[in-house]
Amino acid sequence: MEKTRIVIAEDSTLLREGLCLMINCDDTLEVVAEAADGFEAIAQCMEHNPDMAMLDLSMPKMDGLSAIKEIKRQRPDIKILALTIHDTEDFILECFNYHGNAGSVHAENGRPFRHQGDQTPETRYQDPGLDHS
Numbered sequence: 226m227e228k229t230r231i232v233i234a235e236d237s238t239l240l241r242e243g244l245c246l247m248i249n250c251d252d253t254l255e256v257v258a259e260a261a262d263g264f265e266a267i268a269q270c271m272e273h274n275p276d277m278a279m280l281d282l283s284m285p286k287m288d289g290l291s292a293i294k295e296i297k298r299q300r301p302d303i304k305i306l307a308l309t310i311h312d313t314e315d316f317i318l319e320c321f322n323y324h325g326n327a328g329s330v331h332a333e334n335g336r337p338f339r340h341q342g343d344q345t346p347e348t349r350y351q352d353p354g355l356d357h358s
Contacts, residue, residue, distance in 0.1 A: 228252075231248060231255065232259070232270050235260075236284045236285055244279065245259065258270075258272070263287025263291055266292045270300060278303055281308045282309040293305050
């Protein structure tokens with residue numbers, strides 16, 4: 226079975242390393258690159274061509290939303306998982322309206338916000354209390 230290849234972009238070293246450890250414990254997932262800002266995220270996605278990019282929306286130098294737009298422009302097949310501390314649906318929906326992917330995780334409470342967009346295998350890690358139909 227081929228692993229889902231992931232690039233993680235998060236400016237907090239502690240959170241980024243923790244995500245890498247958790248993801249790499251799953252035999253079906255593999256972190257292929259890490260980035261600390263939006264520019265690095267774009268470069269890593271172009272170099273490694275992952276199946277998915279996990280990006281913090283609030284990063285220095287270039288924010289995650291700008292990086293997502295560029296990644297999707299150059300590699301529209303890469304799935305996006307947005308990490309955010311923002312809790313307003315308007316901010317999150319701006320991200321979904323641009324790239325049309327299916328999930329985000331709020332860093333503060335860890336609960337996913339589910340957009341009624343496309344359904345992907347990458348959305349399997351969701352709050353069991355949510356209706357996933």
